Amino acid sequence: MRLEVFALTALLIGCATVPPPTPVRVSTDAFLTQRGVLTIRGRQFPLTGYLALSEHDGIRLIMTHTLGQVLADVLIKPDGAMHVMRPSPVLRREWIERFVAADLRRFAESGTLTFRDRHHTLELRTVETKPGPQPASLFEVPR
């Protein structure tokens, strides 16, 4: 397992430049389950994303590996402030900030399901939607 963690991290080194925060507009309250395939340098990693969407409180994403391990836990507030809620055993913080958060913003605002740039491709599909308000605790920033 250590070899795989090191290798995935090595693939991502040098790719991260964090963009400045911009407000994010979420148009619905819902809990989504998404499946995605992340492609980095020709290698594919299936992922599951659990998204809590709140018009008033922002977006919370838990991204897991196909085997269940949490790869990223991100909160984006309506003012655009992004918080990495827990360290990832696999993904560098800068990569989460640069790519995961950016893709998340685009999805929330436009419903985009495919993200491509020179570093990565992410193809998503929503497999389950549960409309309704989400617990406020999901959007609280730890002190």
Place this chain on the structure above:
Amino acid sequence: MKRLLLILALPVCGWADDVAPLEKVKAGMAALKSVYLEFTQERHLSLFAEPLKSEGVMLIEKPDRIRWETTAPYQTILLGDHKSVAQFEDGKKLKLGFPQMLQRVMEQMTWMHQGNLDALTADYTVTVTNTSIVLIPKDANIRGMLAAIEMHMAPEFVAVREIVMREPAGDSTRIILANERRDVTYPVGTFDQSKPLPLADVKRAVNHAP
């Protein structure tokens, strides 16, 4: 989950009361040619009040073939043997990153499927209680992600009823097994890593078996 897969290769038969549980497990595995199981998986994250659920099937055929297929709320198929692994997402075969991890799992499952539980002691500390078998990773890095695997057994250790994988921070994954069928004859293509047989066809063959 990868650790879960190796545990799920452990269905056993009933034995005399004086046979130690691990010996029962080993003996049962030596005789079993294949197994079919349906599972419900609950991912318990402390963040959420309710577990995140999925469903699927697990198919194993001696000596070393496995198919782990999630069927709801999405479909993904994971296939493996001692030489290679493959994963299909939405019907498409993936160019997997780091298949070595999955291959390691397959290798461990081969050991178990042949009754070679002793080989697992290289990676786990194994303890047995009245109702369960507990595996604790020896590697500190692994323990940082996976604290323990618990196999909760049926009486007399005749079958695995539930698997729980516990993480250090308190999250866990619970897999509930049901509808077990033993020594089934799987149709050709069930474990094909290029074009696996659709699950409906596999189930039809399994359900019609005597």
